[in-house]
Amino acid sequence: MRITAVTCVKNEGPFLLEWIAFNRLIGVTDHLFYSNDCSDGTDDLLDALAARGLCQHLPNPAQGRNYQMEALKDSRRHDIVTTADWVWIADVDEFLNIHVGDHTIPALIDACGNPQAISVNFQFFANDGTEGFEDRPVIEQFTKSHNPDIWCGEAAIEVKSLMRHDFPLKYFGAHRPFAKGKERPEWTDGSGRKVPHKFLVAANPRRLRRFPAHGARELATLNHYALRSLDSYLVKNDRGDVNREHRAFDDTYWRERNDPAWEDISIARYLPDLKKALAELKKDKEIKALHDEAVKRHLAKRDELLAQPEYQQMQAQLRTVSTLPPQEEALLVELGLMEPAA
Template sequence: MNSGEARGDLTITAITCVKDEGPFLLEWIAYHRLIGVTDFLIYSNDCSDGTVGLLDALAAKGGLTHLPNPAKGRNYQMEALKHAKESGLVAGSDWVWIADVDEFLNIHVGDHTIPALIAACGEAQAISVNFQFFANDGIEEFEDRPVIAQFSRSHNPDIWCGETAIEVKTLVRKDFPLKYYGAHRPFARGNARPTWADGSGRAVPHRFLVAANPRRIRRFPARGAREFATLNHYALRSLDSYIVKNDRGDVNRENRAFDDRYWRERNDPAWRDDSIRRMLPRLEAMLAEMKSDPEIGALHAQAVARHRARCAELMTQPAYQKMRAQLLGAPMLPPQEEELLRDLGIVA
């Protein structure tokens, strides 16, 4: 098989956990179907925006399994992944992809599908792809159109917040000697040493492979690691959506100030990368087809309306008004870089 030549007979299951992601579900599912995901296992918990109804309707159409999150405590993702490991769907899949709904695998090789990435990486039993955090791009209002069409600015792909080691998410092959799934990477049994590639098909660093260093369990240097793929992470989206995302944050706790650090760390617009937009024509066509189903279209519209209504409701509260103003005025420079410039006497 030539490098980048896709295999069309692979079964690939994507696993994710969601809470109030209703307006963004169709795009994420459509995009991942386009790049080769054959099945979805989606866990939801405590949703109030129509996510559950939309997922149930999609599950009835086939190719998607929706389950309530089995977590008994607050460790939602890890308990869901433990449950997923025992699932017949996951056990029977050739590959497993674990990611969040704001993460899009941007494949640069072959026909831009997961099978093409797998082919390019040879005999890897796992492929870990580095994050690239996409900024808000100054977009304040939520729009019901593809996220990948709206945001194109990010940090330098090789450096994030002064760090050269950047987090990853991982494709896992069926024969990986799995002990358990982590949110960012699998962990191998005993002294097993699986064949493990980065997003350029190179062997991952040894200390990452063996999880020898707690700081390197879920990250490694990104330089040179993006030849075949990047993981586009749209953690901020529009300011409206970020306000809704923070609905359960510290602003609701008396005498605690809102910390804009998370926003600032991910709102670095130094780099432009719109390579993922090559997928837009096919994505928009698939979204139109999905929304043409009367039930799916209505449930999506309902989730969008609830998202907008929740933002409007939050913006009547002084704490969220203050948050919005703080984010609008926040420097577009990560705190770590600002601190370095201050130490060097470049900024006051």
């Protein structure tokens, strides 16, 4: 079975090897990377990996700012996508944690009854007080999350999707494919149940990329490490080209994903094999050197940012901000169970 993962990256160099190695463990056979405006050596590392047949690497074709959608549109003309049995569209901070069989994508597909698409709910893993970047597996470092059935006051949680080659595709979305006309493909959630009808037919604008997670993760969960360490989050914010001069930093994104109420170490089942796979990749001296250079540049960028007052303020704010998601805090205030923040 050929399974192709498609993703877009910018300055993700320290995290590439883990993501590729992990995906290969769960059954991904091919990787298509699109990169843009990298300054940490991401593109150099991907070129080296591509030269060894471990991925394909292309410059992002986007002419404006819509990098992801332009790349996904472009991907449909490449053999690595068109000849795949399944396509998996995800980001480098997202890991498909499969709970069934031998914990691979083929096992998940079999357990779901071999539908034309499978959409798996996110589980947002918290920073949980981790300040410094460490060059070791992200899936090992972060084990706390929100209650995976309910995210804050929003019962519906975002998904990412696997798509079979015969899906009646109109176009790829970042979170789910969209079907042609009135086609009704076979489509399940991460428990093998049919996805909600309004999600299937894209009839509810608020639910185009999400549906309730309760009961939807029996076979698989999508572990999303959107925050990682505080160091890496600062670098991630710079990567987004956000100009914060004379403007207060909005910590909503951080707070919504930094709820450490739940511990989940189920993905640790992959760690022994993942560490072996990473060690094998790093036996190649050029690959190891390029990875190490990306780590060095990642930390140098952190130091550069922390020389700026606005990033010093951001760091201080995120160190002390409440771990209650804003929606949950608002509900507790409304119920009279806590005082409003000063």
